[in-house]
Each structure stands twice: as structure tokens, then as C-alpha cells.
Amino acid sequence: MSILKVARMGHPVLREKARPVEKAEFKDPVFQRLVDDMIETMHEYAGVGLAGPQVHESRRLFVALLDDGEDAVAIVNPVITVVGDEVVEGWEGCLSIPEIRGRVPRAFRIKVQAQDRDGKRLELEAEDYPARVIQHETDHLDGVLFFDRMRGFESLTYLEEYGRYHARHDDDE
Numbered sequence: 001m002s003i004l005k006v007a008r009m010g011h012p013v014l015r016e017k018a019r020p021v022e023k024a025e026f027k028d029p030v031f032q033r034l035v036d037d038m039i040e041t042m043h044e045y046a047g048v049g050l051a052g053p054q055v056h057e058s059r060r061l062f063v064a065l066l067d068d069g070e071d072a073v074a075i076v077n078p079v080i081t082v083v084g085d086e087v088v089e090g091w092e093g094c095l096s097i098p099e100i101r102g103r104v105p106r107a108f109r110i111k112v113q114a115q116d117r118d119g120k121r122l123e124l125e126a127e128d129y130p131a132r133v134i135q136h137e138t139d140h141l142d143g144v145l146f147f148d149r150m151r152g153f154e155s156l157t158y159l160e161e162y163g164r165y166h167a168r169h170d171d172d173e
Contacts, residue, residue: 050137075112088105111125
């Protein structure tokens, strides 16, 4: 396995709509190695999610840690359906925009239809933080960065200041 180079904000691949993963690709050892490399890269950079475009692969694929203590999951060709109308604002960061955090509104509850790394049908429901991660990573597949979802830039902060001024306050909420 390998650590992949992460595309940073400004690279055109991050603003393109990624192409669907085709049926034949799931059995390709190169595709399976890409999934493994993305998981290793996500862990190396202490991320909770990583999308294909972030590693210069314009494919509708992301890997994520959705539950504490669980292995990373690969989600391919996701389609999200919002459940209910509750929207919550929460802090987000991005491996493609290092050292920056901002508050982003997201649907609290979602359903996802997708495929797993082997091409098998995958359906899941998520709420709160796992739903936020899935929405963030799916945005990458559509060329959207978390800045694009922010209501304003007043909350934009460097990671150091987030830890100093905001993280403790948010734990009290």
C-alpha cells in the first residue's frame, strides 16, 4: 500500500464532477489497491474521510470512518436522500484545505444508496456526525468544497485558533 498525494484547494480536480465507477472496475486489482491506498492515506493524515478527487482520481468513490472503533468503509457512486428537514451547523475541516476550520450547515439525517468496494449494493442511514462526513465527502465528488456550503466566513479559523477558542466552547454545548 502507498500514501497518496492529496490535492490541495486550487487544484482543478477538486472542482470537477467525478465520473461514476463502472461495474467492470470493481474487480480490477488497480481499483482495489486505490481503495486500500486511500484508507492508508486517510489514516496517515488523521482524516475521517477521503474522496477520490482528493487523491487526483476523478471517480465517485470515498472512504470514511463513520463509527468509533470500526474499520474504514468505502462508499462508491453514492446517492444521498435527506430525511426530514433538520439542519445543524457544525465544524468541518478538510485534508485538501489543511489547517482551516469553519462552521457548515448540513442535513442532520440522511439515507445513502451506493455500492461497496466490491460493487455490492449498500444502503445506510446516518445522522449527526456520520451524516456530516458522508455529505462532506459526497460534495467532493460534485466539485464542492466546504467553503461553498458556509453561510458566511465569520467562523473561518485556523486549526490552532479553533483548538484555543472554539473546541472547548463547543464541548459545552
